[in-house]
Amino acid sequence: MLDPILIDTATFTREQQQRGGQLQLQALDRRVWSHELLAQRDGIIQYKVSGGIDRWQRSFIDISIEGELQLVCQRCLQAVSWALNDQSHIVLFASEQLLDEAMAADESLEGAVWSAEYNLTALLEDQILMAIPFAPRHEDCDHTLAPQTNQDSGNPFARLAGLKSGH
Numbered sequence: 001m002l003d004p005i006l007i008d009t010a011t012f013t014r015e016q017q018q019r020g021g022q023l024q025l026q027a028l029d030r031r032v033w034s035h036e037l038l039a040q041r042d043g044i045i046q047y048k049v050s051g052g053i054d055r056w057q058r059s060f061i062d063i064s065i066e067g068e069l070q071l072v073c074q075r076c077l078q079a080v081s082w083a084l085n086d087q088s089h090i091v092l093f094a095s096e097q098l099l100d101e102a103m104a105a106d107e108s109l110e111g112a113v114w115s116a117e118y119n120l121t122a123l124l125e126d127q128i129l130m131a132i133p134f135a136p137r138h139e140d141c142d143h144t145l146a147p148q149t150n151q152d153s154g155n156p157f158a159r160l161a162g163l164k165s166g167h
């Protein structure tokens with residue numbers, strides 16, 4: 001497990017600080033590398049995180065992640081390379097209520113409730129999980145599924161239908 005990379009939110013955003021580096025996928029939290037759509041646990045994520053304050057005096061954190069991951073193609077169930085490339089602009093709000101109001105007014109807004117300190121690793125993990133596509137597949141998937149064995153009895157519902165139509 002990685003040590004948490006903690007940032008002091010007020011200082012980080014006010015001073016427009018930046019952090020960057022790379023992380024091994026398997027060094028991240030289990031919820032990331034055990035994701036059911038990941039074909040392999042190894043992979044390297046490059047990240048860049050920066051803070052700032054926008055023209056409405058709202059603090060924000062920008063997160064950029066990049067990497068090449070192996071996902072499970074949902075058509076053939078074999079590995080498919082996937083280029084992770086995700087940028088997020090997360091605006092921080094003082095309360096849940098303010099966050100809800102802002103998000104209702106602007107559907108494209110990404111927001112979070114202000115915390116005096118953030119664990120950068122956890123933020124990156126969240127972004128990776130949100131970026132993984134719902135149903136990855138080869139662009140032009142022509143792999144066929146391995147035939148299923150031990151299923152000589154066929155589909156029970158088909159047999160049931162057969163019985164019905166026989167009378």
Ligand SMILES: [Zn+2]
Nearest residue numbers: 073076138141
């Ligand atoms: Zn495929």
